[in-house]
Amino acid sequence: xxxxxxxxxxxxxxxxxxxxxYCNSSSVFSSLxxxxxxxxEGPVLLVTVVTGxxxxxxxxxxxxxxxxxxxxxxxxxxxxxxxxxLYLCAGYSAGNNRKLIxxxxxxxxxxx
Amino acid sequence: NAGVxxxxxxLVRRRGQEARLRCSPMKGHSHVYWYRQLPEEGLKFMVYxxxxxxxxxxxxxxxxxxxxxxxxxxxxxxxxxxxxGDSAAYFCASSPGLDSYNExxxxxxxxxxxx
Numbered sequence: 001x002x003x004x005x006x007x008x009x010x011x012x013x014x015x016x017x018x019x020x021x022y023c024n025s026s027s028v029f030s031s032l033x034x035x036x037x038x039x040x041e042g043p044v045l046l047v048t049v050v051t052g053x054x055x056x057x058x059x060x061x062x063x064x065x066x067x068x069x070x071x072x073x074x075x076x077x078x079x080x081x082x083x084x085x086l087y088l089c090a091g092y093s094a095g096n097n098r099k100l101i102x103x104x105x106x107x108x109x110x111x112x
Numbered sequence: 113n114a115g116v117x118x119x120x121x122x123l124v125r126r127r128g129q130e131a132r133l134r135c136s137p138m139k140g141h142s143h144v145y146w147y148r149q150l151p152e153e154g155l156k157f158m159v160y161x162x163x164x165x166x167x168x169x170x171x172x173x174x175x176x177x178x179x180x181x182x183x184x185x186x187x188x189x190x191x192x193x194x195x196x197g198d199s200a201a202y203f204c205a206s207s208p209g210l211d212s213y214n215e216x217x218x219x220x221x222x223x224x225x226x227x
Contacts, residue, residue, distance in 0.1 A: 042203050045217060050213060
């Protein structure tokens with residue numbers, strides 16, 4: 001069974017700090033998607049990474065796809081309270097883009 | 113360009129009743145996915161449909177649960193004879209198709225409470 005493991009499971013930081021969350025697997029993925037989910041809402045797609053070594057930036061968020069396409073990271077610079085939420089990674093395994101494999105998420109709390 | 117719509121947002125049912133959850137995909141999207149999410153658990157895949165076809169229902173319980181995506185109208189997830197264990201948030205996602213990155217876009221969810 002292919003798994004995506006996300007770490008840390010929980011993270012509580014102060015506003016202005018930097019943080020990195022990770023999404024790891026022993027399997028190769030053709031693409032990985034990062035979502036953020038707020039309480040009571042559905043996941044919102046942040047970014048899709050498809051090329052090994054790819055780096056994408058979305059304002060203060062930097063996403064990286066590992067060279068071997070088995071892992072990904074999300075780095076947030078100068079976190080704000082509005083960044084609070086559950087960060088989920090999900091990917092399509094190589095050769096199968098029908099069914100996403102999901103991680104359990106990192107729950108981030110940014111305190112004022 | 114409206115996003116994925118789900119209704120109702122909240123649904124309360126007594127044990128033994130039926131629950132019908134509706135999902136209208138984004139305009140131009142012909143693929144629909146249903147997920148269930150419990151507190152402290154991840155998203156659990158239930159079923160993947162295209163118009164008038166069930167493509168993958170490997171995550172759907174064999175009994176009481178069914179899904180459809182008719183030629184016209186929204187996709188429906190139907191739960192018959194609900195039990196307390198069915199209480200969860202149910203999310204629908206849509207995608208434009210397999211010839212893209214097949215990015216899935218989610219609706220706001222339906223929170224089902226079974227009394």
